[in-house]
Amino acid sequence: MEHHAPTHDFLGLTFNLSNVLMITIASAIVFILAVVATRSLAMRPTGLQNFIEWVMDFVKGLIGSTMDWKTGGRFLFLGMTLLMYIFVSNMLGLPFAISFNEELWWKSPTADPTITLTLATMVVVLTHYYGVKMKGPKEYGKGFISPLKFLFPFKLIEEFSNTLTLGLRLYGNIYAGEILLGLLAGLGASGFGGALGAFLPMLAWQGFSIFVGTIQAFIFTMLTMVYMAHKVADDH
Amino acid sequence: MFNSLILGAGFAAGDIIYQLVAFIILLALLKKFAWGPLMGIMKEREQHIANEIDAAEKNRKEAEAFLNEQRDEMKRVRQEAKAMLENQKQMADQKGQEMIEAARLESERLKEAATAEIKRERESAVASLREQVASLSVMIASKVVEKELDERAQKQLIDEYLDQAGDQK
Numbered sequence: 001m002e003h004h005a006p007t008h009d010f011l012g013l014t015f016n017l018s019n020v021l022m023i024t025i026a027s028a029i030v031f032i033l034a035v036v037a038t039r040s041l042a043m044r045p046t047g048l049q050n051f052i053e054w055v056m057d058f059v060k061g062l063i064g065s066t067m068d069w070k071t072g073g074r075f076l077f078l079g080m081t082l083l084m085y086i087f088v089s090n091m092l093g094l095p096f097a098i099s100f101n102e103e104l105w106w107k108s109p110t111a112d113p114t115i116t117l118t119l120a121t122m123v124v125v126l127t128h129y130y131g132v133k134m135k136g137p138k139e140y141g142k143g144f145i146s147p148l149k150f151l152f153p154f155k156l157i158e159e160f161s162n163t164l165t166l167g168l169r170l171y172g173n174i175y176a177g178e179i180l181l182g183l184l185a186g187l188g189a190s191g192f193g194g195a196l197g198a199f200l201p202m203l204a205w206q207g208f209s210i211f212v213g214t215i216q217a218f219i220f221t222m223l224t225m226v227y228m229a230h231k232v233a234d235d236h
Numbered sequence: 237m238f239n240s241l242i243l244g245a246g247f248a249a250g251d252i253i254y255q256l257v258a259f260i261i262l263l264a265l266l267k268k269f270a271w272g273p274l275m276g277i278m279k280e281r282e283q284h285i286a287n288e289i290d291a292a293e294k295n296r297k298e299a300e301a302f303l304n305e306q307r308d309e310m311k312r313v314r315q316e317a318k319a320m321l322e323n324q325k326q327m328a329d330q331k332g333q334e335m336i337e338a339a340r341l342e343s344e345r346l347k348e349a350a351t352a353e354i355k356r357e358r359e360s361a362v363a364s365l366r367e368q369v370a371s372l373s374v375m376i377a378s379k380v381v382e383k384e385l386d387e388r389a390q391k392q393l394i395d396e397y398l399d400q401a402g403d404q405k
Contacts, residue, residue, distance in 0.1 A: 031269075
């Protein structure tokens with residue numbers, strides 16, 4: 001079970017085609033889910049509308065717990081999209097993995113550090129952007145030397161470590177889950193005894209992975225809002 | 237197996253761009269087709285509920301005001317009725333009093349008239365009695381005198397008497 005990434009060079013850039021595929025699938029699922037849920041909106045919510053409104057209230061709660069709504073309201077859509085995209089991405093790798101010609105095609109897109117770090121960098125860059133935009137360059141700059149001047153290097157390091165931890169936490173959790181699932185699947189496929197031995201751990205690990213995937217989506221969104229609040233809130 | 241997934245090894249710059257673009261497109265599409273309308277309906281509901289609460293509050297206040305008004309009206313009517321009743325009673329009392337007074341006056345008048353009548357009757361009776369007594373006494377006196385008078389004197393006396401009676405008639 002030696003897997004390679006199906007890479008392809010295009011316009012001088014290297015594309016991991018499995019990532020491209022899975023990103024597209026995850027995005028499509030999130031989009032279809034959201035559109036189906038909000039297709040027939042009513043004052044009295046029914047079915048999926050209840051679910052999507054619950055998601056919105058949940059993200060509202062996340063934002064509300066880190067900054068006041070007047071500042072944080074604009075991040076609602078970002079938070080909802082992040083939460084649902086990462087959740088769906090985490091779940092995608094759970095039921096099966098497909099490899100073709102020794103190349104791994106079906107997996108969680110979030111089981112790749114490139115993807116998670118891209119998302120993390122995007123979030124951190126957005127925090128800086130909104131920091132400058134909402135507080136002005138001067139106040140934004142002051143954030144690096146307050147409350148004490150000599151904290152500046154640490155604050156600088158913090159920005160990079162935030163990015164790294166945000167991305168790698170997600171990647172690590174999901175990738176580890178998929179590795180173990182892969183190993184258990186390999187064991188299960190090795191013979192009757194293996195299948196018997198792998199069945200229960202597989203069941204447990206699938207359940208645990210669902211839990212981890214949900215928690216990680218929540219943590220990623222939560223931390224996004226925390227970092228955002230650090231940059232845009234006047235006093236926290 | 238792992239070398240392609242460790243940072244730096246098998247680094248795919250295209251993935252970064254693809255992920256970024258995909259996420260931004262997803263965000264934009266969801267904003268337009270899902271989150272926007274959802275937010276709209278939730279706001280609308282919030283507004284609706286707020287309106288309903290306001291309306292209910294207003295209705296309650298109105299009902300309360302109406303109730304107070306009715307209560308005052310009731311009180312007023314009751315007082316009016318009471319006053320009316322009292323008035324009527326007073327009037328009846330007065331009327332009764334008046335009737336009693338009138339009856340008393342009437343009876344007094346009748347009594348007085350009767351008394352006057354009695355008095356008059358008695359006076360006339362007394363007068364006639366006196367007259368009769370007088371004539372009787374004259375008659376007795378003449379009878380007594382008659383025996384002692386002579387024919388001539390008797391005749392004269394009778395004539396005198398008759399004259400007197402004729403005068404009196």
